[in-house]
Amino acid sequence: MLNGPFFALAFALALVILALLTAVYSAMTNRLRSKITSYRLQTLALSMLAAIEIRTNPWFVGIAFILVIQIVVIARLMAYVTNDEGRQPGQSWFDVKWERMNVAKAQSVWVEYDPEHDPKTNRVGLNSQTSLIGSITLIVVAYVVAFSIAPDLIGKFRNTPIIPPSQLTGNSLVYSLGASLGLLLVGQFNMIKTLDIRSQIMGLLVMENGLFLAAVIIIEVNEQLVPAFLFTMIAWYALTWVILINFLPRVKEFSGSIYVGDQDTLKE
């Protein structure tokens, strides 16, 4: 990954750093709107990274395309699970669903859950500073692991490197591997520390972006795997969409709350 002209490399590294920063911000904030915005920014960065890679493998067109779709639909999906379905007489099925995806309408609901409006949002869990320290620590851990794995992969101690040698591969591999692990860990941290089930999904999506970065490494090694990985990505998005559309509204309907702390009927 990232081998090529200096500007392409610098640009790609900037995108990776942007992806990490947005993940940290997503873990820090308790506002759903901010989480969605940072996720969209992160996915945009990754889709641009995929666009850079198109020159090495045309299958990246598909990967970039899927990421762009995700940027477009995520806010509408979150609106869908926030808004209630109100059918007016004479309204078609499509109109009802489209109305439910109204982001502006959902935003007024999301604002109500912001920390300054809803004290429940702050009642347990971690504050922004602790989350910042936590996520940065996790990224450091990820990079320590990446630095311990990568010398093996790039053949620092070997005669035959597993990654094809190129002038910049060594460093860039470490960066992308570290960033990938970092996004996974911060995404998981986000899921654990978050207080409402809508934000939990955003953590899951950050984890998915981490997987995307890991996939870029595999593609460097074996180009045959790209189509298989593309299908894996599609399957993953299908999974998250099903969770969003099918389960999240049901949990809210039956428990009357979107807070994780209120989902407590199944304790020993």
Added chain:
Amino acid sequence: MQTVSIGLVIGIVFPPFLTAFASLSGKSQSQRSSLLTFLASVISFCCSLALLLNFPKNGHYHLNFSVLFINIFIDALSVYFIFLINIVALFASYFTKFIMANDIEAQSEKEHWPNSLRLFHLEFNLFHCSMLLVPLVDNLLFLWVLIAFTTVISAPLIGYHRDRRAQEAAWKYIMISSSGIVFALLGTIFLLTVLKQNVDWSKIIHYLNQKNVVQGDLQGVVKIAFLLILLGYGTKAGLFPMHTWLPDGHGEAPSPVSALLSGVLLKCALYVILRFYVITNLALNEHDFASNMLLIFGLFSLLMATPFILNMKKENRFKRVLAYHSLEHMGIITFGFGLGIQVAFFGALYQALNHALTKALMFLAYGRVQETHANMGIPDEKIRGVFKIMPVTGCLLVLGGLALVGSPPFSIFFSEFTILFAAIQRVATNPLGIGVMIAAICAFLISIALIFAGLVTHLGRMMLGKSPIHAGKVREQSIPLLLLGILLVVLIWGGFTTNPLTNILQQSANIVYTGGF
């Protein structure tokens, strides 16, 4: 023979697949849909039995499908797991009929769920079908997709009962499973990076078997990859520490679904772990690392299950206790594989089948008791005196319980004893050291003894005592009792002999040990 095997594979996979969509057509009729589901399971089971009985010694079938880059590869291990899935599905599918009959009344009250019955059969059959595909496919990434798909399709089944507890359980299940499985994909990516091979496991194993081991400095990456895979698929296999969805999921799902989840889904994830276990062993050219990891995860799962089974609080309802038994048994099975010798693999594979059958018996029999009480408005935690009102079902439940805790003459005793025998054999040679192995065996025995006491107490409380139903005996239907009786006979048969599975079990144990090429 190749043509016959293609026909059998089609016969195994397509009936549940077609029934899934057939159940969507026409009016929502419980009886018709259940009958179709049962028929599909019968056809699929017969085909898997035919495949099992006619499987050549040390043979394998390789079927290429160029669509979506997916190949099908069948060896003895695949055949064994297909048989395991289908035998549990066969019994579970018949019992969907009773769950439905029970829920039709509830549905009439909640008219905004008119399609739930049809959707149940769609999901049940697709769930069955996706699990059947797991032992068939060769592609490691597609294997991941299938395991992720089983999560999506089984979560609505867990949340089938439209109440708060069920929705909460489904939510927990889907969140824990999907976040766990991400790590499995990352591990797969690491492994594929190092091996620089095709995504098909059969080709990877073939390549590694030709003495192409991973060299010294890359072994660390393989080890990290295996740990991530074990953590990821271990979430679906219900292994400690990602087992927390298990009691909620099994406890809230309708009984046939609980039987499938506990009996089969956990084993599907185990199957995937086994394939990676073989690859890791061959790549590292040693059994110690992967085996020790399995041993540790298995032992901790077993130990973690013990206090929860001993928990006698009211909130710890019987289905939750059974779910903790799944944790215990998955622990025992993983412990068996962790011993790293063929006798232990034989025992662990046999234990997987025995646990699946016993758990099916327990969940289905308890499902009948639960439905009878639910129809009279009695919640689970107040069920008492089952012997008085449902004597035959009660007896089956008690015998099933004794089988579950590993009493002779049932088959679990046989397989647990084999694992224990293998563990004692390994004491001197295990790389963890004699002291650690003796401590592990002692912990294993103490846990099993405590769990025996725990389950007997739970069963005693439920079977004896004063029943809240005052009407005397409840009429028990004969066909379900007959089916449960057959299951019990199979369990007793399995306690004396492994026939007709001996050959396939030996081959499977050999595959886990050597890769099979």
